[in-house]
Amino acid sequence: PQLVLMDEPLGALDKQLREHMQLELKEIHRKLGLTFVYVTHDQSEALTMSNRVAVFNDGTIQQIDTASALYETPTNRFVAGFIGDNTVFHGAVRSVDKDQCGVQLNDGANVTGINVNAATVATSVKACIRPERIRVHTDANRPAFNCVPATVNDVIYLGDHLRLRCQAGQTEATVKIALESQTLPQAGESVWLHLPPEHLRVYL
Numbered sequence: 001p002q003l004v005l006m007d008e009p010l011g012a013l014d015k016q017l018r019e020h021m022q023l024e025l026k027e028i029h030r031k032l033g034l035t036f037v038y039v040t041h042d043q044s045e046a047l048t049m050s051n052r053v054a055v056f057n058d059g060t061i062q063q064i065d066t067a068s069a070l071y072e073t074p075t076n077r078f079v080a081g082f083i084g085d086n087t088v089f090h091g092a093v094r095s096v097d098k099d100q101c102g103v104q105l106n107d108g109a110n111v112t113g114i115n116v117n118a119a120t121v122a123t124s125v126k127a128c129i130r131p132e133r134i135r136v137h138t139d140a141n142r143p144a145f146n147c148v149p150a151t152v153n154d155v156i157y158l159g160d161h162l163r164l165r166c167q168a169g170q171t172e173a174t175v176k177i178a179l180e181s182q183t184l185p186q187a188g189e190s191v192w193l194h195l196p197p198e199h200l201r202v203y204l
Helices: 015-032 043-049 067-072 077-082
Strands: 003-007 035-039 053-057 060-065 087-097 100-105 110-115 124-129 135-137 147-157 161-168 171-178 190-194 201-203
Touching (some): 015 043, 043 067, 110 124
Parallel strands (some): 003 035
Antiparallel strands (some): 053 060, 087 100, 124 201, 161 171
């Protein structure tokens, strides 16, 4: 055959066996040189298995791209939320400068990010950022811009990294930090979350 269709073939397997079989299928694909069309609702599986990924919503293709492009540069809010985790801040556009825009968040903080959908001034938007892109700072060493105050609600140990659940005004922010990266915050601690503008993507 020139094409093989697989419709969630690993859905019934446990996590470890599923991950092993993903690698086996990739090796079979490499050896046979055929086109595999692989249907899955598992986002991590889609990123692991594919050279190119098509994200569908209600029967409509939202974006077709490489796995890395889907994760790093999603073209709309649905794709951003469907592929991987995001913290979402709500606000309104206060200024536009080429492909960037300034956003006043609903809690009053001002940030700058990438104006993905060409939002105009006063438009309500959602500013999204991946957990591993957020930087945690104390009051003494925080950058002068794109920072929001937050309180650490919970610290979850996940082996090679910590996952923080923080309350930043009206937003519950999830932050992923490496264990060796810095002084580790504690639950109940007040911190500043830096949202690098090159990683903060603003959607309609």
